[in-house]
Amino acid sequence: xxxxxxxxxxxxxxxxxxxxxxxxxxxxxxxxxxxxxxxxxxxxxxxxxxxxxxxxxxxxxxxxxxxxxxxxxxxxxxxxxxxxxxxxxxxxxxxxxxxxxxxxxxxxxxxxxxxxxxxxxxxxxxxxxxxxxxxxxxxxxxxxxxxxxxxxxxxxxxxxxxxxxxxxxxxxxxxxxxxxxxxxxxxxxxxxxxxxxxxxxxxxxxxxxxxxxxxxxxxxxxxxxxxxxxxxxxxxxxxxxxxxxxxxxxxxxxxxxxxxxxxxxxxxxxxxxxxxxxxxxxxxxxxxxxxxxxxxxxxxxxxxxxxxxxxxxxxxxxxxxxxxxxxxxxxxxxxxxxxxxxxxxxxxxxxxxxxxxxxxxxxxxxxxxxxxxxxxxxxxxxxxxxxxxxxxxxxxxxxxxxxxxxxxxxxxxxxxxxxxxxxxxxxxxxxxxxxx
Numbered sequence: 376x377x378x379x380x381x382x383x384x385x386x387x388x389x390x391x392x393x394x395x396x397x398x399x400x401x402x403x404x405x406x407x408x409x410x411x412x413x414x415x416x417x418x419x420x421x422x423x424x425x426x427x428x429x430x431x432x433x434x435x436x437x438x439x440x441x442x443x444x445x446x447x448x449x450x451x452x453x454x455x456x457x458x459x460x461x462x463x464x465x466x467x468x469x470x471x472x473x474x475x476x477x478x479x480x481x482x483x484x485x486x487x488x489x490x491x492x493x494x495x496x497x498x499x500x501x502x503x504x505x506x507x508x509x510x511x512x513x514x515x516x517x518x519x520x521x522x523x524x525x526x527x528x529x530x531x532x533x534x535x536x537x538x539x540x541x542x543x544x545x546x547x548x549x550x551x552x553x554x555x556x557x558x559x560x561x562x563x564x565x566x567x568x569x570x571x572x573x574x575x576x577x578x579x580x581x582x583x584x585x586x587x588x589x590x591x592x593x594x595x596x597x598x599x600x601x602x603x604x605x606x607x608x609x610x611x612x613x614x615x616x617x618x619x620x621x622x623x624x625x626x627x628x629x630x631x632x633x634x635x636x637x638x639x640x641x642x643x644x645x646x647x648x649x650x651x652x653x654x655x656x657x658x659x660x661x662x663x664x665x666x667x668x669x670x671x672x673x674x675x676x677x678x679x680x681x682x683x684x685x686x687x688x689x690x691x692x693x694x695x696x697x698x699x700x701x702x703x704x705x706x707x708x709x710x711x712x713x714x715x716x717x718x719x720x721x722x723x724x725x726x727x728x729x730x731x732x733x734x735x736x737x738x739x740x741x742x743x744x745x746x747x748x749x750x751x752x753x754x755x756x757x758x759x760x761x762x763x764x765x766x767x768x769x770x771x772x773x774x775x776x777x778x779x780x781x782x783x784x785x786x787x788x789x790x791x792x793x794x795x796x797x798x799x800x801x802x803x804x805x806x807x808x809x810x811x
Contacts, residue, residue, distance in 0.1 A: 376604060377423075377468060378555065378584040379647040380735045382725040383685035384421035387655040388429050389436050390706025391688060394448035396434055398481075406449040409458045412688075413465050415712035419691055420725025423468040425557055425586075427655055429455060435702065436472070437559060438479025438525050442543040452550060459551045470584065471547060473556035475540050475572075476563045477519070477526040480511070485527050489513050500536050502528055520560065531565040540568075541575055548579050557649075561587025561597060561606065569602040586649050595642055608648035608682055610634060615652050615676060616660060619669040619766050624749040627676060628741050631751075635681040635739040643681075647736075650682040652690070655706055659687070659696040667693075668802045671720045672764055675804030678724035679753070679762035681739050686725075691718045727785035727806050733758040734785075734806070743773050748799055750775065760785070761807040765799035773797045782807035 388394075392405035406429070416424065428436030431444045445455045459469050478485060484497040492498070492505060492515065507516030510524045520526040529536055547553050558564065558572075564587075576583040587597060589606040598606050611634065614627035634643040652660040652673050664670050670693065678684050692713040696705040728734045737753035737760065744750075747767040753760045761782065765771045777793035784791060785806040791797070799805070 376584060376647070377582050378470075378586070378605065378683060380729060381423045381468065381683060382419075382421045382729060383423045383425050383470070383649065383683060384416050384419060385425045385427065385651075385654060385685055385687045387427040387436075387688070387706045388449055389427075389446065390655075390703070391708060392449055393708035394446070396703065398431070398433055398440075398446070398448060400447055402447050402451070404450040404454050406445065406454050406458055410461050412712055413461060413467070415714065416467060417465055418714060418722060419686060419718065420722045420729065421686060422466055422729070423470060423554070424462060425470045425685065426472060428472045428474055428559075430474075433479035433481045433525065437474050438477070438481070439474055440479050440481040441483070442540070443546055456551055459553065463552065468554040469551070470555040470557055470586065471551075471553050472559055473544070474559040475529065475531070475568070476560045477528045480525055480527060482527065485517075489515070499533050500530055502530055520563070531568045537568055537571060541571065544572070544575060545579060548583070554580070554582075555584030555586065558585060558587040558603065561603065562589050562592070566597075566602070569597060573602050593642055594646065594648070598643075598646055598648075605647050605649055605683065608634075608650050611680070612651065612657070615650075615673055616663045618676075619673055620663075620665045622766060623746055624744060624764070624766065625746065628744050628749050628751065631680050631739060632741055637738060637740065644738075646681075648682045649685050650677050650680065651685045651687065652677055653687050654685070655687070655702070656698075657705070658698040659690050659694060659705060661690065661693040662695040662697050668768070669766060671717060672766055672802060672804055674717075674721050674724055675762075675764055678721075678728045679734065679751070679764070679804070679806060681737070681753070684725065684728060686721065691721050693717050723786050724804075724806075731758060731760055731785060731806070731808065733760040733808075734762075743775050745771070747771060748773070759809040761805075761809060763797070763799055763803070763805040763807065765801060765803045768801050770801060771799040773799060777809070779809050781810040783810070784808075 431441035431446045488495040502518035504516040518528040585603040587603040587606040590609045614630045618627035692715050732755045733753040737755045740752040742750040748765040748771040750763045782791045
């Protein structure tokens with residue numbers, strides 16, 4: 376699967392393109408802005424773009440009106456087709472947000488129910504009761520996603536609904552030639568729907584990837600050969616930054632070990648989860664970190680641990696955004712990309728990750744673990760890499776059996792001699808490729 380060896384770049388298009396929050400119905404060719412960022416995305420070492428919602432919606436993209444039309448505020452289907460073509464031309468895969476659990480109140484079929492009530496042929500597309508009323512005084516009750524009544528929950532046990540959604544996916548492949556889907560709130564989706572979607576993915580395009588949004592619990596229940604290929608790694612998300620903020624490497628290493636270690640009870644061993652330090656739903660990493668010197672280190676940890684690394688647009692140069700100020704603060708428009716010292720370091724991590732079989736696909740084993748520093752091993756049959764991170768402001772001396780005398784740091788191409796132990800420089804990340 377191509378995604379397992381890739382580095383993703385996430386764009387939230389409505390914010391990225393500075394579109395108005397409310398759908399004003401005014402056509403603007405804003406999505407073509409992505410074309411101007413392609414060189415930057417390549418420079419960052421990313422070879423896949425994950426677009427948050429791009430289809431016609433009421434406001435923020437997750438309240439879909441039309442699954443077959445690019446949002447008017449972003450442009451036309453032809454505009455987006457051109458963007459995907461340019462990304463593909465530059466070796467960059469495209470993954471779209473598949474929002475299949477719910478739709479917006481502006482969704483044509485739901486509007487038909489509100490208007491025609493019992494006589495609507497779509498009344499069974501949703502979870503409707505004509506004996507109640509909604510927060511919008513529709514004269515009927517319907518289920519909204521987690522109590523949000525601008526998000527009308529679809530009835531995924533209705534075969535007509537499922538066929539409609541699968542036809543949309545076929546359309547996206549035929550029209551835009553996309554390479555996969557990120558499934559919004561995949562923890563809410565019906566198991567049978569996920570199985571049918573996976574069956575379609577297996578035939579619609581070679582290695583068409585399905586990555587689900589999962590929070591906690593046993594990921595293997597939905598990430599398996601019958602359903603999704605991968606999911607968001609929220610179980611390690613908090614530890615990625617709080618382990619540095621509290622100077623406690625035990626937190627993140629124990630989380631990684633619990634999920635990807637060699638013990639039989641490690642539930643995600645062999646999986647390739649989507650790793651992130653921030654995204655469109657959470658506070659940006661530069662805002663979350665107590666010590667700005669730790670900012671490169673948290674990215675080093677993400678690129679060194681098992682999984683698929685994903686960078687959120689703007690965070691690569693240290694853009695800030697606080698969830699407490701509302702979602703729009705997390706989803707801004709930047710006039711142009713920046714490439715500073717942080718971005719350069721992240722790009723080096725990205726290139727090192729992609730060219731290393733061990734970092735992409737290797738097992739995980741903790742080698743040295745202290746509050747302020749850690750060393751862990753990633754290993755395949757063909758390669759062995761030691762990831763060393765020191766979060767302290769002073770050097771850390773480590774004594775361990777490296778298993779060989781020499782290594783090459785994949786970030787600097789410098790040779791490292793393990794004779795007599797190893798000194799980790801302050802605030803450092805190293806990817807040591809071990810000599811056989």
